Each structure stands twice: as C-alpha cells, then as structure tokens.
Amino acid sequence: MSSTLSKIEKKTAYTLLLPAVCLVFAIILFPIFANVWISFKEVGLKDIRIPEPRAKKIVKNIQESKSELKIIYKLRNSSLIQDISEVSFSDKLPKNVEPVNLDKRCEFKSQKVKCFFGNWEAGYRENFEIFVKDVNNNVINSKYVKSNKPDLNGKSNNILLTTDFTLKNFKNVFINNNFFELLMTTFYFTFFGTLGAILLGIFAAQLVNQKFYGRTFMRSILLFPYVGPVVALAYTWTLLLDPNSGTINSLLVNYGVIEKPINLLGQKYLIINILGFELKLRLALTTVIFFEIWRYFPLAFLFILARLQAIPKDLYEAADVDGAGPFRKFFYITLPQITAILSILFMIRFIWNFNKFEDIFLLTGGASGTLTLPISVYQQGFAISNIGMGSAVSIVIVLLLITFMIIYFKLIGKKANEI
C-alpha cells in the first residue's frame, strides 16, 4: 500500500517538475554546452543564416497570341557563402495549359512542372524560362498563373551541425588578443567593485541600524540604485560625467577645482604626480568601478542590515557597562558578528561582478581600458561578428566561474546553509 502511494508521489513530483526542468534545460543548460561546440568552430555571424533556394516569378505575355505565356523564374541561392545541393523545384500550371520545349532538367506531370537543378554554389543566379501554351488555344489567365508560388527545396550544410572543428578560436583568445590584460582588467574591476560595495554596505547598514528621524525613508532610498533600470541609470551617469557640459565637470570648473573638464569615462590613464613619483591611474576603469559600487552596495547593505538587527542587544549593553565607545563596539562586537555574512556576500558578489556586462557596456562599451571578459564576448561575437571566438571567451568565463564556485563551496558552503 505504502509503496504504491510513494510511487504516485514520485510520479506527481516528476509531472510537476517536468515543465520547469525542460525550460531551464533548453534555455540555460543547453546553451552552456552548445558554447563548447561552437567554440571549436569557425563560425561568423553571417554563417548563421541557413541558405535557401529562392525564386522570383515573372509572367510575360507573348505579343502575337494570348494563348501563350512566358514565365521567367529568377532563381538564386540566398547565401553568398554556402552551397545548396539537390535543389528541387515544382510549380503548378492551370488546367489545359502545358509547357512547350521544356528544359531538360524538368518534367511535366499532372499539371506540375518539376525540375531537379542539382547543386547551386554560393551566390548562384539563373534566369530560368519556360513557355506555356493552352492546349485549346484559349486565353490564359496570367494573373492566376502568377498567383501560384513555386515550391523550392534544397539541402544545405548547416555550418553549426557539421563536424569540422578547429582550435583556432582558443589560440586567438589566449595568444593574439592580449589575454593577460583582459584577465587583469576583469579581476581589477571585480575585486575592487566587490570590496567597495561591501565596505559602503557596512557603512550604510551601520548608519540605518541607528535610530533617527526618517530612518525608514532612508532605507527605501538606499535601495533606489539597485531597483532602477540599468539603462536609465547608466545614461544619467554618462551625462553627469560628460566632459562637454556634463553637470559634474561643469560644477568642478565653475568652482575652480579643475581647470578643464576631465573625461572620466573616456580617458584610459590619469597621471598623478606625488612627490616626484608618477602614478598611472586607470581612470575610466576606476569610474566604472565607482558606478558599480554605487549600484550594488544596496544589496550588501540589505544583507548586512538584516544580520545587524539579529545581533542580541545585551552584547551592546554589556559593552556600555564596560565603558566602550562606538568605535570599539563596532570592532569588537559588530564586526565579529557579521564576518560570516561578509564572506558569503563577498563570494557571491565576486561571482556576479565577474559576470557584469550591462554596466560597463552602457558606460564605455569596453573602450579606454575597460574591456572585461563579458564585454569581450559581445565584442568578438557581435562587433567583430566572430561567433566562434565569442563562444570561446564564454567558455573561459564558464571555466573560471566553476573554479570560483568550487572554492566557494569548499570554503563557506557549510556556513551558507547555517545562515
């Protein structure tokens, strides 16, 4: 009895799960594996379109007699790069109308012209003509003839499904494209973006955890940057930082802080002289990191605030009795209480910042030293139109991600479950 019940339970569970699992598999897991396949292929954006045989039908009257017509088919291969093989053609003719002097490649059967054109190379074009005649010398309705659309079929190699593989993409990724700099920029961006967001988050959470007038209002405001759409926020910041008549530059010039506007998003290096030492600051990258911190510290704030509110009040009361000031309370009570959540936050935010695409793309498009791995996927795949290369970079990202996740689960996987 119980075994049948558990069988029913299993069956129900699988039925309930099936739609969700199928969808996730198709849209998330399949692409990850498909990346592996594509990354070993030489595929460009233009190869994706499947080549098709096409025909444009033109019907012409022959002056002398209304019972004869000339039909011209403008045949072509839609692709300029790939061949189509075994092209077949068929078109229907009206009753009692028959072709005259039909091309050798064709035959006429049950009012249908059927042709076998064989192989069409890439960019193939032909004007194929047939003459038709009414058997009873009646007038042929040319509009009716024209309204029949010819049917074409052909076989072509879908370049994505062939089995030619190459290592060229990976060679390009690792050798030709300054891979080391790309990786360093990505890590620089990820590390400082994460660290900054968490530090600011601690600060904000500590602030909101006090009692003051307008505290709930403050808590809502702090989440605005995260809730707002990235497109709107990124463009607002671009306008704010714009060197020509951007608000911030104009204000700084107005108050005499700087002499001429700084192109914060378009300048790769800022050279600072400190005591005779020349320091090169990655300016655009730093600006992008600040935007990233501004947009994502609310998340860190939310997590840390939740943890802060769970710290027992008597710890602080005891500290008060011992005469500890606010800074000591922070370093000796608050900080030890939140280290666990901080380490989890750091790992999660690190992984997500590592994958960040939209923010950098909208602010700089990867120019002036802000090219990170995700932006590189887009550039290779869509700007340079090399899908294979884009996939190869995606594979690099996936491999690094898996490494991070293993580290994450080894280090704090158990802690994460406790919280």
Added chain:
Amino acid sequence: MKFKSLIITLLASSIFLTLIICIWKILATLQGLSFTNLNFNLNLLLSLGLVTTSLFIGKKFNHNLKIFILSLSFTILYTFLNENSPMWFSVGIFLLILFFTNKLKKYDLKYLNQDFISEKILFEFLSLFAIVFFALVILFPFYIMFVTSFKTQTALLINPIDLSIDFSKNIFEIFKSYFVIFKTYDFGRYIITSSYVSVGTVLITLLFAIPAAYAVARLNFIGKTFLSTSILIIYMFPAIVLVIPLYTVFSQLGLRNSVEGLLIVYTATTLPVAIYMLQGYFKSIPKEVEEAGLIDGQNWFGIIIKIIIPLSLPAIASVSLYVFMIAWNEFLFSLMFLDNPKTFTLSRAINHLTGDAETPRQYLMAGSVVVTLPILLIFIYFEKYLVSGLTAGSVKG
C-alpha cells in the same frame, strides 16, 4: 580630558555645518545662482563662532528662543559676508542653521565632562553627515535625470549647470520632451511591450515555478537533493554565456525580433530563483493543513490551488514583484534579440535613442524617467514584499 572633548566638539560640529552649507550652495548653483566660490574657510570660521557661542550660552536661556536668535543673527552675518543671494537661499541657510543649533541642544560645558564623550560626539556628527552624504549621492542622479528632461537643448548648451525649471512657460512647453518621445519616438508602444513582457514573464514563471517548488518542498523523489542544489548553481550562470548559442538558435528558428522569444528567455532565467524562494516558503506551511485536505479527497492539484496558493500569497507577491523588476529592467537579451523598432522594449528603445548622437539629451532623460518611474513607484508602494524578494534573490544581480 575636557579640553580635548571641547576641541573635538567644536571641530566636528563646525566642519559638519560648513559641509552642509557647501552642499546647499552647490545645489543652489544648479538652480541658476552664479556662485563661483564655496568660501570654505570663511564659513568654517563662522561656524566655529556659532558653535562656541551656543556652547557657552548653554542652557541659560529658553532653548527655542536661543536657537531662533542664533540662527537669525548668523544667517544675516552669513548673507552679509557672502555674495548676494536671493531670499530663498537665505531661508535655506536659516533652516539649516536652525536644525543644527537644535542638534546642539544637549551640549554644554557640563555635558562635555562625561567619559568617552569626544568619541560619541565625533560618531554622532559623522553619522549625521553620512546620512546627508548617502542621500545626496543616491538621489542626485535621479534628480538630474528628472530636471534635465524639462530643459531645452539651447538652455543646456548655454549654461549646463543651470537646471532650474522655467515655470513661466506653459505646460506644453515644460513637458515638451515627453510629448516628443511619445509622438516622434513611439514610446507608448514600448511601454505596452515592456508591460506585456514583464507581466507575461511573471505569470508564466509562477505557472511553472509553483508546481515545481511544491514538488521540491514536499514530495519525495529520486534526485531531490541534487535538484535543489543545482537550482542555485544554475542561477549563478550569467546571461552573457548564454547569449551566443541562444542568438544562433533563435535566429535559425525565427524567434528573434519576437516578444515571445523574450518571454521564453526571461522565464527560464528567473525560474531557478523563483523556485528557490517559493520552496522555502512552502516548507514553512504546516503539513497538517495539507493532510486535512488529502483526507477531504483533494488530489495534488486541488491541494496546490486550494491550500498552498492561498496560504503563501505573501511569498508569491514577493516572487512576482522580483521577477517583474528583473524583466522590466532587463537589457542584455533585449539588446541581442530585438533589432526591429516595432518589437522594442523600453530599455532597448532608450539604448536605440543613444545610437543617434544627434538625439538631444533631454529626450534621453525623459525616456529614462519613463522607464524608471514605474519601477520606483512599485518599489515604494510594495516595499515590504520587494525587499524580502531582493534579500532572497540577491545572489543574483
């Protein structure tokens, strides 16, 4: 000890006041006042004088009278020593000083004798300043976005820091950018597409996620632990690694440039977190309730519809709002999949606007306001639900 705390109080509070006044001045500049100097040193001296007077008067007078007289006299002094400024600016200064002197209420020379008082005072002014600072840093871009949308191209070119709205013009002139983006750039259609996509994503996600979450939370089957751990791992994989294969497949299937294609992708990417959030809540519902339902002859379907869903409405609300926010704000897939202006979502449309360098920035900002305002209003109105959604879903972002 007393001397040290006196110095710290003086410095911390007067630097705080000076900074606040500077911020007020910068904001006033954006309203068209032509200040070119912050007068930091002068203001600091004035503030030091103010704090010293306030401390030495202490509690000898009626508090309200004291702060009123102090604020008034220092505002006059301030206006006199600084450049000419209009009335509303001085009123602002007066209110700031009033607020500040009120904060100084409990401070007198006796109060400064306590233990650790200097640290406490420093902390107090630091956090006061931090509140102002955070509010400013966060609201400033939103403010700029909003006011820029009411300006005209020529006004912005002549004086880029004058962002005041000219109320003498008629309503149509003031809201011109909004009329233009709806008429010329067809934003009405994009709002409908965006709403359709977002609401559609929410509905389909719930339809798929509720049964799956119920199965994970309640039923026993082989591979359950594997499934529940893999949900989160799948969630960690970013959209950017999915984009190329999905682009190729969708191109070949003709799903690009269609709203349906977006719906499928958005649903799939939000499903893992929706399942994760819902199953956590379902587990907290007492099993006895369901068993009662079973005895009444309900099947699994009836239990989900009649017991689980009504009991977990708050969690469903959180998930819905979170998914709505993700779908509304999503940019990467809409950039990749949509080339035809007829299928654009709002985010994609704004990105399309910037593609033309000639597009005046007030139109761009009006578009940004149109895409930002609904989501902020929803957030403010449903904050409780959305915050719990964010907390659970914030592994992503």
